[in-house]
Amino acid sequence: MIHIEDMSKIYRMGKVEVRALDGVSIDIAEGEFVAITGPSGSGKSTFMHLLGCLDTPTSGTYMLNGGEISKLKQDKLAEIRNREIGFVFQEFNLLPRMTAAENVELPLIYRGMPASERRKRCAEALERVGLADRINHKPIEMSGGQQQRVAIARAIVGQPNIILADEPTGNLDSHSAHEIMDMLKEFNEAGRTVILITHDMSIANEAKRIVHILDGKILRDEVVA
Amino acid sequence: MNLLQLIKLALRGIIDNKMRSFLTMLGIIIGVSSVIALVSFASGATSQVTSQLEGMGSNILNVNLMGRGTKSDFTYQEAMNLKNPYISAIAPTVNTGMTVKFMAKTYSTGITGTNPDYFTINDREMQSGRSITEADLDSRARVAVLGTETAKELGMLNPVGETIKLEGNNFTIIGLLASKGSSMMGSQDDMVIVPITTAQRLFRTGAIRSITVQASSEGSVESAKALLEAELKHITGDEDSFNVFDQTELLDTVRQSTSVMTMMLGGIAGISLLVGGIGIMNIMLVTVTERTREIGIRKAIGAKKKDILTQFLIESSVLSGLGGVIGIGVGFALSKILSSVANFPTKTTPLTVGISFGFALLVGIVFGIYPANRAAKLNPIDALHYE
Numbered sequence: 045m046i047h048i049e050d051m052s053k054i055y056r057m058g059k060v061e062v063r064a065l066d067g068v069s070i071d072i073a074e075g076e077f078v079a080i081t082g083p084s085g086s087g088k089s090t091f092m093h094l095l096g097c098l099d100t101p102t103s104g105t106y107m108l109n110g111g112e113i114s115k116l117k118q119d120k121l122a123e124i125r126n127r128e129i130g131f132v133f134q135e136f137n138l139l140p141r142m143t144a145a146e147n148v149e150l151p152l153i154y155r156g157m158p159a160s161e162r163r164k165r166c167a168e169a170l171e172r173v174g175l176a177d178r179i180n181h182k183p184i185e186m187s188g189g190q191q192q193r194v195a196i197a198r199a200i201v202g203q204p205n206i207i208l209a210d211e212p213t214g215n216l217d218s219h220s221a222h223e224i225m226d227m228l229k230e231f232n233e234a235g236r237t238v239i240l241i242t243h244d245m246s247i248a249n250e251a252k253r254i255v256h257i258l259d260g261k262i263l264r265d266e267v268v269a
Numbered sequence: 270m271n272l273l274q275l276i277k278l279a280l281r282g283i284i285d286n287k288m289r290s291f292l293t294m295l296g297i298i299i300g301v302s303s304v305i306a307l308v309s310f311a312s313g314a315t316s317q318v319t320s321q322l323e324g325m326g327s328n329i330l331n332v333n334l335m336g337r338g339t340k341s342d343f344t345y346q347e348a349m350n351l352k353n354p355y356i357s358a359i360a361p362t363v364n365t366g367m368t369v370k371f372m373a374k375t376y377s378t379g380i381t382g383t384n385p386d387y388f389t390i391n392d393r394e395m396q397s398g399r400s401i402t403e404a405d406l407d408s409r410a411r412v413a414v415l416g417t418e419t420a421k422e423l424g425m426l427n428p429v430g431e432t433i434k435l436e437g438n439n440f441t442i443i444g445l446l447a448s449k450g451s452s453m454m455g456s457q458d459d460m461v462i463v464p465i466t467t468a469q470r471l472f473r474t475g476a477i478r479s480i481t482v483q484a485s486s487e488g489s490v491e492s493a494k495a496l497l498e499a500e501l502k503h504i505t506g507d508e509d510s511f512n513v514f515d516q517t518e519l520l521d522t523v524r525q526s527t528s529v530m531t532m533m534l535g536g537i538a539g540i541s542l543l544v545g546g547i548g549i550m551n552i553m554l555v556t557v558t559e560r561t562r563e564i565g566i567r568k569a570i571g572a573k574k575k576d577i578l579t580q581f582l583i584e585s586s587v588l589s590g591l592g593g594v595i596g597i598g599v600g601f602a603l604s605k606i607l608s609s610v611a612n613f614p615t616k617t618t619p620l621t622v623g624i625s626f627g628f629a630l631l632v633g634i635v636f637g638i639y640p641a642n643r644a645a646k647l648n649p650i651d652a653l654h655y656e
Contacts, residue, residue, distance in 0.1 A: 098569060098649050119573045126571025137566045137653070141285060153274070154571040198570065 045205065045237060046072040051104030053090050064090040066260035072239065074205065077232040079240045079251035087260035092241045096129055096208045097121045126154055130199025134211035136191040138183040144170060144194045145179045151202045169197040173227060189220030196227055206237045213247055225250050275580055279587040293552040294592030296545025297629050301596025303538035304625040305617060306603035311534050313608065313615035315527035322520045328487045329390060330494055330515050332480040332501070337510040342476035345465055351500055355493035357485040360387035361477045363468050369461060370434040371423040378419055380435065380461045382468020390483045398429035398444030405464040414444040418458040435471060490515055539628065545592065546632035553585050553640035564644050565652025574645040581641035582634060589633025593626040
């Protein structure tokens, strides 16, 4: 489903060139559970941005579902993010002024879905993360674990093929972290592709495949389990 | 995202930041309300003045002698000889200020000497008693007609039949004018009218320099004026020694100057609307910076440039629109206050309200474009990592 060939990302800081990602090639098939790990500064964040279509590579190929996306314009990328990828961030990234339901609804709104269908899907998604009773709560009225579950509901509501989780447990206590990991596993078992970015090896070990990144290059790519 | 949701979202943002939103809207509120109040005031004044002028009759001509040249003034008979076939009434007048005495009370006012036509031309009716007749003129009768205000100032309850003193001469009051209110020429109820022949003796001058003429119809004003001018030129031999003035000319002048005044007042108030727009732009730039992260999140989950652009444009338009609505309310209240202070009705037209509200909305949109565009162009990654 994902085919990346010789992808590089170069940032220019004044006269210095920083190769954040240096000729990475990888294939990820549908239904995989991949953890991408590496120390900070290794380039895993840049890799995550490129995988998530939040940014475009300086060079190389990125085929998603058979389509080349590395040369697409911002608005086209937004459309792909909306349909193909569900994001889960370390800082939850919920909109503070909106209720859980409104937050979850947002991707569907940008997709232009009619309100009745939106509401139905949104309730289903919140139900799946066990927050059916928190529909009208705002983020500040919820615990960190609950907020992250809302974020997961938002990621899955549009039924994307890929869930991209960037340190999803980084801000959570171990109990909540477990809950979140269980959920991600559950989605993977339901056939979704899950890509997990983390520096925490105990979390990475929950995945079926671990990709180690160092200095912008893939150091090791191993299948666990 | 549909429009209704965006408006709701914007309204929620405004309510969340009550103080800031109010201060931002204040510029628009002041702008819209001052446009409405000032333009209402000006157009009220315009219609007041024009209706007064029209009330004076559009078929009236005023002849003034400038007191230049060989023939600088007329006798009564000479003035009356100016009558031509297009003229239905002619009233030469002499005016002076004098002190009127009644019993122990004295009061200074204008004394007008004229003939019976004066009452027809100026549309003056009697509240009681009679007006001046030709017989009064022939006999130089010491009779006077009073305005209601003059009578009041002199403390008269039933003026008709009473005697007043003008420079030591007794005058019998034969009539009281019906009240006509004040015009831009001053009160029309504060006057003493006496037969012109009597006035000429009282004032110790026979010279007449002011004649009011009524054309037989509105259509004959032009002809009456032309004939008068020809005759006057013939008599005085100098075009510049007299002046024939008709009301339509005056009306046009007044209309022109008041419409300039209306436009100027509207323009000045419009500038404050523009300043309000700058306030909106300022706060929208702050909002965009504050909400960089929100913009990043929205973009990450699929918002396009257009979505972000409309969101912020709607926000600035809702700000200015809401300010406009409040401004309309304040404007109405202000024009009511102005109306009671100025003592005439102000005129608030739907056009004024519509234009000022439309302009406010436009200002919101125009000044919202730059901040909204800035938000829409943000890079999703930079926005997401903004602290």
